[in-house]
Amino acid sequence: MFDSGGIVQAVAAVAYQLASLDRSVDDRTRIDLIRALEELKSSCAAAQVKATADLDASRRAAHAAAGVPPPQRGRGVGAEVALARRTSPYWGGRHLGLAKALVHEMPSTLALLESGVLSEWRATLLVRETACLSRADRAVADRELCADPDRLYGLGDKALIALVRSVVARIDVEAVVRRNSNAVTDRRVSVRPAPDTMSNLSALLPVRDGVAVYATLRRDADSVIAHGDKRTRSQIMADLLVRRVTGLDSPKAAPITVNLVVSDQSLLAGGTEPAHIPGFGPIPAAVARDWIATASDPESEEALLMRRIYANPATGAMTATESTARRFPAGLARWFEIRDRTCRTPYCGAPIRHNDHIEPHENGRATTAENGAGLCEACNHAKQAPGWTSRRVDSARGGLHRYVFTTPTGHRYRSTAPPLPRPLPVRIDYYRPVEKILVDFNAAA
Template sequence: MDDESCGDGLSPNDIRRFLTHIAAIAVSSTKAEGGVDDDGAAAAVAVETITALEELKAAAAGAQAVLTTQVADTIRRRRRDAGRPAARWNTGIATQIGLARKDSPHRGNTHLGLARALTAEMPHTLGQLRRGDLSEWRATILVRETACLTAEDRRLVDDRLCADPAVLTGTGDSTVAAMAARLAAELDAAAVARRKARADQHRRVTVRPAPDFMGHLGALLPMDRAVCVWATLRRDADTLIATGDADGRTRDQIMADLLVERTIGLAHPLSPPVAVQVVISDQSLLAGSDIPAEVPGYGPIPAAAARQWIHDAVTSDTAVTLRKLYARPTDGHLTAVESVARCFPTGLARLIDLRDRTCRTPWCDAPIRHHDHITPHEDGGPTTADNGLGLCAACNLAKQGDGWATTRTDDTGAHADVHTVEFRTPTGHTYRSRPPAQPLPMPHRKAG
């Protein structure tokens, strides 16, 4: 069976040998191309080859999606023509797909669902996948975040996010999920609200084994509560570190210890619970718009849910603070923030956090830990929002290496005036990063 070809095409074994041959050539050619005495050129060629192989993997995943749909449709059609009951047309298909991909039946069902969604309702996403512009995992994220939509609305999300490959270039997994979720909430807020209500019913605590006599304790909670629990543990861990009471423990170790102590009643919070920040447009807060709100560190949430949170907080004993953010009405780009802190850098850092949301390195969605100068301070770079960007600790450390450079660039067209940063690597490759879109403020008419 493995050696049978499909018509005049290659057999499965031919494809295996072909791909193996490509991988072998890729490794050997990078050595020959760069030359023994030119490590820089060899590294540059190797980076290009890594990118090409990643695009090949994505293209292969796109081909698998098309073939998976063909297999499922063929089996269904044969069973239907044979007079089998409709309830048995799909039996075992997902298991076959899982086995073919050396995966579990559960994963086979995921692969089958992804393939059906891509081929039937998301042609632009499938096209990017087959061209190697989009990874299989990011395609899976887009399918997952639009699962609650109708086929028509799903095609709209597909058109807006994937018709132009530049829209998702440089975005990380969390950003892709947030963009799709935001569009889903705009197109069908009721469907997203129903999905949220169903999700609340699945809250639970689980435990599973981990290596070295450890265990993973997980809690699936409503997002606001989950953020509050995590932020409270982190804040109190930072307090213990600052006061010298950490006893040599890391922040993560202290957070884990605090969770255990408070759960079994051995300790109490060091101070009142922390706040959950919500960025919401005045249109959504005051005019009933369905433009999603944003929770820094989590992503978009339906406007109705944000309004309900704010209403519940105002009518309870919870402290509520309203902080005004100033944005251009045309694109929502943040330009300033009202600061209640005495120290200006704190307010500036907060503006960068709200603008960038996650690490600005392309494809990195890690939380912001450092606020860095694009043009280094020692080279005369000012401490301003325009010259600042949020980075995770690892990316900021990498950026300090020899040969790395970041510059502010001016885009044109739809991205004009957006805070675009260009990263240049030691091998001479450049990557661009733009901050995620913000909720648009109400348009204001000029007086007169």
């Protein structure tokens, strides 16, 4: 039970063997090998599932023994799993949920994962589609679907989902209705980059709302076309969406600010280093220049506000911003948004929601940019679980901001701020510490 390194070494030895497999085999053997490796991947997933569920149980027991209130027991486990699997806390939470469902409620499905009949993804589909059932009903569905491995033979993912849904609906039709009404709570709007400096803005809405928004845009676009507009219907619908949501059609709407971080070289000297929109990602330098030129035009409905950011020209580390350096903590949010861009937890990448003290405020540590980092909500939450500590690392002069944190198992992870866009190379006698320009890009006048 207390073998601390043996099983991990055994797994590493298997990985080593796989890396040096004999490749001079016939084609029949190659097909057999591909199948065997596929089954091994499923077995690995099953082993991870059991280790994850066991970690959760052990941590919950420890929290209970330490007097942690029930709702907070198990806090941070998903984040630890995410760090170990080199994935985001969102996926860490999903992996944890999958593990608990398989180990505690769906033993037949877990057995098929272990034997390689099901892949991790297909096991995830089974867990997801039965999540609306009670524990007892889920066990019935688990047996019915997975007790006989041949039941799922040859089914594609869509057919598998359809089969599970039909079984679920037969076991508890009420649960399906409940699930549909719960789905409304998942409504959301998100934005992510698309190729060619475009973005995908998507909204997950109840069907009535989604259809109503689309039908309204389409109807009004048709009326614009009827008045002789030469744009396509798709273009007009997209333009109408932007104008209405940003309030450009309403004179009373407050202006919306889009921040853009661009190096002086890209802005002034035709440089090619991409600019960066905090919370979104990079955009090409030429596009940023074009935006700024448009916004600087006095005829434009867009207004422009420049703010300089001071950065180390060699490393890109941020050292100060023009207007916030002496206004902590009010200016701290902007500071973290620009310096950290996204949550500082490795692999996370979620938008920053909290400005966190690296070393706790209660211990008398200062509220400064050096002792702070931007975190998303989930990571800030995980960090408050018992056994998590973090420590500032004094960066070399002008280096990027760094800190390390330790999880309850004693594993250490480091977090380094990304470099800002590279500034113009300047001769030292001309050097002034104004090397970065942040543009507050107002989308409305």
